[in-house]
Amino acid sequence: xxxxxxxxxxxxxxxxxxxxxxxxxxxxxxxxxxxxxxxxxxxxxxxxxxxxxxxxxxxxxxxxxxxxxxxxxxxxxxxxxxxxxxxxxxxxxxxxxxxxxxxxxxxxxxxxxxxxxxxxxxxxxxxxxxxxxxxxxxxxxxxxxxxxxxxxxxxxxxxxxxxxxxxxx
Amino acid sequence: xxxxxxxxxxxxxxxxxxxxxxxxxxxxxxxxxxxxxxxxxxxxxxxxxxxxxxxxxxxxxxxxxxxxxxxxxxxxxxxxxxxxxxxxxxxxxxxxxxxxxxxxxxxxxxxxxxxxxxxxxxxxxxxxxxxxxxxxxxxxxxxxxxxxxxxxxxxxxxxxxxxxxxxxxxxxxxxxxxxxxxxxxxxxxxxxxxxxxxxxxxxxxxxxxxxxxxxxxxxxxxxxxxxxxxxxxxxxxxxxxxxxxxxxxxxxxxxxxxxxxxxxxxxxxxxxxxxxxxxxxxxxxxxxxxxxxxxxxxxxxxxxxxxxxxxxxxxxxxxxxxxx
Numbered sequence: 266x267x268x269x270x271x272x273x274x275x276x277x278x279x280x281x282x283x284x285x286x287x288x289x290x291x292x293x294x295x296x297x298x299x300x301x302x303x304x305x306x307x308x309x310x311x312x313x314x315x316x317x318x319x320x321x322x323x324x325x326x327x328x329x330x331x332x333x334x335x336x337x338x339x340x341x342x343x344x345x346x347x348x349x350x351x352x353x354x355x356x357x358x359x360x361x362x363x364x365x366x367x368x369x370x371x372x373x374x375x376x377x378x379x380x381x382x383x384x385x386x387x388x389x390x391x392x393x394x395x396x397x398x399x400x401x402x403x404x405x406x407x408x409x410x411x412x413x414x415x416x417x418x419x420x421x422x423x424x425x426x427x428x429x430x431x432x433x434x
Numbered sequence: 435x436x437x438x439x440x441x442x443x444x445x446x447x448x449x450x451x452x453x454x455x456x457x458x459x460x461x462x463x464x465x466x467x468x469x470x471x472x473x474x475x476x477x478x479x480x481x482x483x484x485x486x487x488x489x490x491x492x493x494x495x496x497x498x499x500x501x502x503x504x505x506x507x508x509x510x511x512x513x514x515x516x517x518x519x520x521x522x523x524x525x526x527x528x529x530x531x532x533x534x535x536x537x538x539x540x541x542x543x544x545x546x547x548x549x550x551x552x553x554x555x556x557x558x559x560x561x562x563x564x565x566x567x568x569x570x571x572x573x574x575x576x577x578x579x580x581x582x583x584x585x586x587x588x589x590x591x592x593x594x595x596x597x598x599x600x601x602x603x604x605x606x607x608x609x610x611x612x613x614x615x616x617x618x619x620x621x622x623x624x625x626x627x628x629x630x631x632x633x634x635x636x637x638x639x640x641x642x643x644x645x646x647x648x649x650x651x652x653x654x655x656x657x658x659x660x661x662x663x664x665x666x667x668x669x670x671x672x673x674x675x676x677x678x679x680x681x682x683x684x685x686x687x688x689x690x691x692x693x694x695x696x697x698x699x700x701x702x703x704x705x706x707x708x709x710x711x712x713x714x715x716x717x718x719x720x721x722x723x724x725x726x727x728x729x730x731x732x733x734x735x736x737x738x739x740x741x742x743x744x745x746x747x748x749x750x751x752x753x754x755x756x757x758x
Contacts, residue, residue, distance in 0.1 A: 277638035281607050284631045285614070288624060292615050385621040390556060391572055391609055396621050404619050411618045 295410030301351035301379045306359075306367060306430045309345045311419050313428055316342035320428050322371045327364050327430060347416075348433065351379065351405060354415065369431030381414070381429045382406040400424045485542030493549040500553075509561040517554025523547040531590060541594045544586075548598040551579055569613040576606035596648055600639065600655070604632050626666045633663030641699060657703035660692055664711040671715075674722055685715055697755040705756060709748040716740045 291298055306327075310316055318330050346364040349356045374380045384399035401421045404411040418426045447453040500507070500515055507515065527543035530536040555575045560566040566575075579602040587595035608628045615624050640655030667688050671681040689712045696704035717737055725733045 271642070273638040273642040277635035277642070280631050280635055281628075284627060285607075285611060288611055288614050291620075292618060382619045384617040385619050386617065387569065387612055387621065388567075390552075390567060391605060391612070396625065399617060402617055404617075406619050411620055413617065 291410045295407070295412050299377070299379075299407040299410045301375065301405055301407065301412070302377050303352075303375060304348050304350050304433045305375070305381070306346065306348055306364060306369060306433055307381075307416070308364075308428045308430060309347065309417065309419075309426055310342055310428070312342065312425045314425060316344075318342070318344060320344075320430055322369050322431055325368045325370070325434070327367070327369060329361065329365060346430075349414065349416075351375075351377075354412070356416070364430070368434040370434055371431040375432045377407070379405050379407045382411070383423060384413075403427060482538050482541075485538060486545055489542045489546040489549070492546055496550060497553065512557050512561060513554070516550060516557045520547045520550040520554045523550070528590075531592070541592055544592060544594045548579075548583065548594065548602075551582070552576075552602075555579065569609055569616055573606065573609040573613050576602055576609050580606050593648060593651070596651065600636070604636075607632065623670075626669050629662045630666035630670070633659045633661070633666065635659070636662065637695075637704070644699075653701070653703055656699075656701045657707060660696075660704045660707040664689065664692065664707065668711060668715065668718075671718070677722065682719065686712070689715065693751065697751060700756050702752060702756050705748060705752055709744055712744050713741050716744070 308320055310318060320330060321328050344361070346359050346361060347356045348359055370376075382404050384402040384404055385396050386399040387394050388397050389395060400423050401418075403414045403416060403423050405414055416423075416427065420426065444453065444458065496515065496519060500512070504512070523543045524547035527540045527547060530540035530543065552575060555578060556566045559571050559575065564571050566572070580599065583595050583599040583602055586592070587599055608625065611624050611628050612621060615621060618624070636655045636659030638659075640652040640659060643649055643655070644652045664685075667681065667685055670678060671685055672678045689708050692704055692708040696702070696708060720733050720737050720740075724736065728736065
C-alpha cells in the first residue's frame with residue numbers, strides 16, 4: 266500500500282473542518298439539528314440554601330412552601346417564578362398562585378430529550394488545562410445541541426439562585 | 435544497467451521470494467560504505483537526541499527561573515526572558531543552519547525557540563492587558579505559532595518545523611473549537627471528538643509522509659494518532675450510569691479496523707496500541723457487564739483468557755504481516 270497521492274493530506278485537513286462546521290451548526294443554529302418544544306417552570310431566589318425554601322412537587326403539582334406564605338417574608342429571599350417557552354426563548358414572570366395551577370412533570374429530561382444543565386469552561390492554558398463546570402450559566406441541553414438560557418440572576422451563581430421545578434404538561 | 439529495469443527485476447525477484455529484504459539491505463550497505471555508514475548514522479542520531487534533550491532541559495531551566503522570579507521581573511524583562519530568548523535563539527539557529535556542519539545544532543536551537551515561543555506570546559498578551567487564559571487569545575497565540583512554523587518550514591524545510599507545525603496547528607484547532615463552543619456544556623465532548631478527529635488526521639499525515647523525505651515522522655504520527663483516536667473513542671464509551679451503548683458497540687470495530695490498517699501499512703505501533711486498547715476495553719466491559727452476573731472470579735478468568743488471545747494474535751500478526 267503506497268501513499269502516492271495527496272488524498273490522505275486532503276482528507277486529514279478536511280475532517281477537522283467538517284467537525285468544526287458541525288460544532289458551529291450545533292452552537293449557532295441548534296434548531297436545524299434539534300428543536301425543543303413546550304415550556305418549563307423555574308424559580309429564582311437570591312440564595313435558596315440560606316432562605317431554607319424547599320420547592321416540592323406532589324402528584325404533579327407544586328406545593329406552596331410555608332416560608333413563602335408566612336409573613337413577614339424577608340425581602341432579600343423573595344422567590345420569583347417564571348415560565349420559559351423553549352420554542353420562542355421567552356420567559357414570563359408569574360405569581361406563586363399561578364405556578365400552583367400547572368400540572369408539572371419533574372423528570373430531568375423533557376419529552377423532546379432536553380434537560381437543564383450548567384455550562385462548562387476551560388481553566389488554564391491549553392493543553393495544560395482542565396474543563397470545569399460553569400455555574401454562572403444554564404443551558405437547555407439536547408442530545409447534540411445546547412442553547413444558553415437567558416435567565417435573570419442576582420449574583421450569577423445558578424447553584425444558589427436557580428431551581429428547576431418541572432416541565433409543564 | 436538502467437535503474438528502473440534493475441528495480442523492476444528486484445520487484446519480480448521479491449514477488450517470487452528469491453530475494454529477501456536483508457539481502458538487499460546488506461548489498462546496499464556494502465556498496466554505500468557498509469558498517470561505516472551505520473556507525474556514522476548512529477552517531478548523528480545519538481548526538482541529535484542529546485541536542486534535543488539538552489534543548490528541553492534549557493527550556494525547563496528558563497521556565498523555572500522565570501517562575502521563581504516572576505514577581506520581581508518587570509514587564510520588559512519578562513518579555514525579554516521569554517519571547518526575546520525564543521526570537522534570539524531562532525535567529526541564531528537560522529545563522530547556524532547556513533553552515534551544513536552545524537545543521538543539527540541549528541535544529542536543536544529551533545526546538546528551544548519553538549518550545550519557549552508559546553510562553554513568550556502568552557507573556558506578551560498578558561502584559562499588554564489581554565486575558566491570556568481566554569480562548570480567543572489562546573486561539574490567536576496558536577494561530578501566530580502555526581503561521582510562524584509553517585512559514586519557517588516552507589522556507590527552510592527542517593524536520594523540527596514540521597513537528598511543531600503539527601503540534602501547534604492541533605492546539606490551534608482545539609482552541610478554536612473551544613472558542614466557538616465557549617460556555618457550552620458539551621466542551622468535554624467537543625474535546626473528545628476534536629482529539630479523535632486529530633488522531634485520524636495524524637495517521638493520514640503519517641501515511642502521506644512515508645513517501646517523502648520526512649518519513650521518519652510517520653512512525654511517531656501513527657503512534658500518537660492511533661493513541662488519540664482510540665483513547666478518545668474509549669472516553670466516548672463513558673462509564674456507568676452515563677455509558678454510551680453506541681460507542682461501546684463501535685469501539686471493537688474501530689480497534690479491528692486499526693489492526694487491519696496496521697497490517698496494510700505495516701505499522702507495528704498502531705498494532706501494539708490497538709491491542710493495548712482492546713485489552714483495556716475487555717477489562718472495562720467485563721467489569722461493567724459480567725462481574726455482576728458471572729461473579730468476579732469467573733469474570734477475571736474470562737478477562738485473562740481474552741487477554742492471552744489478544745496478546746497471541748498481536749504477536750502472530752506482527753510476525754506474519756508486519757515484520758516479514
